[in-house]
Amino acid sequence: MSRAFDRVLKRCVASWNLLKYKAISARTSAHRVLRDWKDLVSEDELRSMEGSIEPYDFQKVLYEKLESLAGSGGLLVVEAPTASGKTEAVAAAFFSQLAEGDWWLAPRLMYTLPTRALTLTSYVRLCAYSKGVAGLLGLKPLPVSFEYGSTFTAKHYLYGAPVVASTLDAAAYGYVAQRVPGKLKNPRLSLPTALLATSLAVLDEVQLYQDEHYYSPAVIGMLLRPLVSAGAVVVIMSATLPSLLLEELVGSFEYERITSQGVKRGKVAVDIDFLRSGRELPDALDEREVLHSIREALSSGSVLIVSNTVKRAIECYGLLKKHFPGKVLLLHGKLTNSDRERREERLFGERLVVVSTQVVEAGFDFDANLMITELAPLDSLIQRAGRVARQAGASGKVLVFNVADPRPYASGLVRGTRALLLETNGKALEESLHSVEAAREHLDEVYIKPFVEQLKEAAAQLLLETEAYLRSLRLFSSPPEEDFKLREGFYVTVVVPEVYERLLQERTEASA
Structure with a gap:
């Protein structure tokens, strides 16, 4: 070096x-x-x-x-x-x-x-x-x-x-x-x-x-x-x-x-009792035991609550505002850059209950004492739990709750993660936070080849079209007739009149 x-x-x-x-x-x-x-x-x-x-x-x-x-x-x-x-x-x-x-x-x-x-x-x-x-x-x-x-x-x-x-x-x-x-x-x-x-x-x-x-x-x-x-x-x-x-x-x-063979970070305890008993968000947030855990964590740090959908995140936010007025912050991927920036201004200066979706799974430099999360595929849970006790010597807790509807995730991945957590009493998640080798081993128990191959079958035709597009692509030529999509989904082309585009650019440059 x-x-x-x-x-x-x-x-x-x-x-x-x-x-x-x-x-x-x-x-x-x-x-x-x-x-x-x-x-x-x-x-x-x-x-x-x-x-x-x-x-x-x-x-x-x-x-x-x-x-x-x-x-x-x-x-x-x-x-x-x-x-x-x-x-x-x-x-x-x-x-x-x-x-x-x-x-x-x-x-x-x-x-x-x-x-x-x-x-x-x-x-x-x-x-x-x-x-x-x-x-x-x-x-x-x-x-x-x-x-x-x-x-x-x-x-x-x-x-x-x-x-x-x-x-x-x-x-x-x-x-x-x-x-x-x-x-x-x-x-x-x-x-x-x-x-x-x-x-x-x-x-x-x-x-x-x-x-x-x-x-x-x-x-x-x-x-x-x-x-x-x-x-x-x-x-x-x-x-x-x-x-x-x-x-x-x-x-x-x-x-x-x-x-990496491991890095310095705090100890995280994973509690799956709520998952085992089938309790779900947002309703469980009204329970005395859960509210007590949130209040206790807030006395020394912040709390992170993660839902799999924007709809349920908003429901959790609405419920918790009644119990913790002025202390609850909502984040999700549908916010504009400016709105997200305004809300994130509070993250570093206050002890908060942050209610969010998957946007916190990566690149979200936030440290919580307690995380409450819906069940999701194991890799998502590892990323979410990575926001807890990030500093060496710290300690934190993760509470995993059940989810009735696995969407937006594949149901097989959610079922596999539930089975693994119940079988290991949450240890699979705890181990994965400290060792990427342990994480890979546990992930490979969830992402098994027959299941992934079955998932891929539904996108086989779209993949063929994408491959044909890339094979036909030539520099300085018009795009091939075949369609190209980086992600699955319904694509819409939006044409913005240049007068509005100029106004937007002027505002952006003025605020820079």
Whole structure:
């Protein structure tokens, strides 16, 4: 491991931690602290915080693996528990090029995530890293851009900065010539293979691409293989990676693999008594025993309640507002960026009961004493429980409740998870929080091949159409006649008149 990587990694971790601390102290959002970075963050504070940071072994190995892949390209799979520093490690490898004065790895970092909310959070983190590293080296910060499917002009579209936080959808639809940000002057602005092949491409939280028919993982595999063949360095990261999901993503390609042997975090106890007795949300939140647990946890920290659907999350929120007025916050994926930012301003400065959906499963840097969750597939439960007792020496508790309707998940995955939790008395979930090897072993008990193959049958025709599209795709040509979808679902094309688009762009630039 190079000395430059060690210095930059410590600075990345310190920059993000100090940003959060400043947000907590000022009772504001991380976004606002980022905008006032020069006034609020000092080099002395960052250096002081760096003193207590020691890189994990897997982070050092990650740098060495990237060194070996640079130049020829290749695929790297990183498995590490939640809150272990995967993002800092891969970002530090990229930013360390500044300290070394040699762009040996890639001139561009393309950091992709499954959802817009996660992408926005990662954008803030990458901005913090960039500003912190710039202060360390006495340089100007590398520009960072945020892309989630906007309709603005070409300069904002994935080419806007050497560091890009993007939804995978935005990158993928550009790659297959389906994005049209250039309007009539440039109706097909593609994202060529050559541009991606010269980037460090990161796919984080890949477990979230698992869908009802395992369609998206198969499509992502189709997209990745030609990129790796073209010499791209691609990093796949997750804390919960079933063997069958990895098979879909990498196919027959050779790949390097890093598995973390564990990180420092608190102890989490999993209680499945409510699951065993069949109690469900939101009704159980009115029970005296549950309310007592929430009040007790609030006396020393925050509480997280996770529902599988927006409808039930709203019902839980409405019920809990009566018991904890002014202390309940609702988060879900249908909020606008500005609304979500306003609500998240409260997260760091108060003890709250946060009611949410799956949006907290990844990239949600929040630490709770108690989590109450509906039953979901094991990988989702591991991610949710990863928001509890994140600091070494802390302790927390997870209460798992039954769910009558498994949607939006496949019923077989929910049944398999229920059986595993009951059989192990919740230990399968506890073990998975501390060891990715234990997590993989337990996940493979739920994601069994016959069941996954059965799921895939329903999407077989759509996969054939997608494969035909990709085989027919040619650079600088009109898109093939076949249809392309990264995700299953009903797609709608929305045309926004340019007058409204200009107004929206003016407002966005004014608020920046």
